[in-house]
Amino acid sequence: MEQALRVIGPVVAPPATAPLYAPLQKKEPYAGVRVSRGIAYGPQARHLLDLFAPAAAGGAPRPVLVFVHGGAFVGGDRRTGDSPFYDNIALWALGQGMVAVNITYRLAPHTQWPGAQEDLAAALRWVKANVAAQGGDPSRIWLMGHSAGAAHVAQYVGHPRFWVAPDTGLAGAILLSGLFDTTTAEVNPPLRAYFGDDPARHAERSALPGMLKAPVPMFIAFAELDPMDFQRQAAQARQTLCAAGRCPTFAKLLGHSHMSEVYAINTDDRALTDALRRFMGLR
Numbered sequence: 651m652e653q654a655l656r657v658i659g660p661v662v663a664p665p666a667t668a669p670l671y672a673p674l675q676k677k678e679p680y681a682g683v684r685v686s687r688g689i690a691y692g693p694q695a696r697h698l699l700d701l702f703a704p705a706a707a708g709g710a711p712r713p714v715l716v717f718v719h720g721g722a723f724v725g726g727d728r729r730t731g732d733s734p735f736y737d738n739i740a741l742w743a744l745g746q747g748m749v750a751v752n753i754t755y756r757l758a759p760h761t762q763w764p765g766a767q768e769d770l771a772a773a774l775r776w777v778k779a780n781v782a783a784q785g786g787d788p789s790r791i792w793l794m795g796h797s798a799g800a801a802h803v804a805q806y807v808g809h810p811r812f813w814v815a816p817d818t819g820l821a822g823a824i825l826l827s828g829l830f831d832t833t834t835a836e837v838n839p840p841l842r843a844y845f846g847d848d849p850a851r852h853a854e855r856s857a858l859p860g861m862l863k864a865p866v867p868m869f870i871a872f873a874e875l876d877p878m879d880f881q882r883q884a885a886q887a888r889q890t891l892c893a894a895g896r897c898p899t900f901a902k903l904l905g906h907s908h909m910s911e912v913y914a915i916n917t918d919d920r921a922l923t924d925a926l927r928r929f930m931g932l933r
Contacts, residue, residue, distance in 0.1 A: 655905065656875065659875065662797070667910055668735065670913070671735075674918075675735075676737075677732075677734065678737075683705055696754045696769075697756075698753070700751070701750070701751050701781075701784060702740040707785060711786060712787060713791075713930075714748060715740070715794060716751045716752075716753065716773065718803055720796045720800070721799075722797070723757065724757050726757075748792075749785055751781070753770075764812070767812045771813070775814050789821075792930060795826065796912050797826070804823070804829075805857045808864060817865050817866070821930075822867040827873060831858040832845050837849070861887070861891065867898075869926065870899070873907050875908070877908065901922070
């Protein structure tokens with residue numbers, strides 16, 4: 651697998667990467683799992699979530715994993731057709747004794763900053779109000795994002811105006827190959843599409859300054875074969891947080907690419923998930 655990823659190279663390549671991992675993933679119907687798809691958490695067309703819970707009710711309330719997909723700010727979805735992605739992340743969470751929620755949110759250029767953060771807040775409010783009926787514990791919500799989704803999670807964490815509770819309302823934030831500082835990130839069309847064309851506004855929209863003060867544990871990871879901007883952003887976030895006495899849990903995923911790090915979740919490749927289990931205190 652690693653050799654195939656190295657042939658693809660340090661690029662964001664879902665069409666080339668997905669066929670490597672799709673055969674390793676489970677197919678519906680998922681045994682022992684109750685899946686509720688397309689639940690509306692708000693009034694917009696993309697205010698939708700899929701909820702994964704054990705088919706058998708009962709037992710102690712479970713922690714909750716909320717996953718935010720990527721897509722360069724302008725695309726992406728919680729699932730496309732019958733793809734196993736990103737159901738694989740929810741199924742992994744269930745296997746760790748959790749309840750899982752995959753969300754979609756509004757996209758640029760139709761919705762610019764802070765639209766996605768407002769959507770994350772609305773989804774979290776829905777989860778807090780409704781997840782107990784599905785066996786979840788609304789006081790133990792882990793918010794996880796990948797790529798643009800990680801940028802959105804960082805923005806949520808870094809700007810208290812979006813928090814659904816005074817302490818962020820999260821047990822922890824998981825940030826996979828994200829962008830954290832809009833003043834140092836590579837300026838490209840997707841970034842401008844969401845954060846705007848005026849560089850003077852990028853500083854006030856950066857997540858990193860607020861992340862230094864957010865009262866929430868953070869896990870930051872990137873892939874060895876990530877494009878360089880994601881690697882630089884991860885290193886900058888780690889260095890800045892550590893300098894402030896707020897060192898995050900940090901992981902470099904050797905042999906992995908931007909997409910393989912999440913496509914491999916819930917397979918025998920546990921490079922990421924073993925680190926997540928330790929961070930989350932899962933048994």
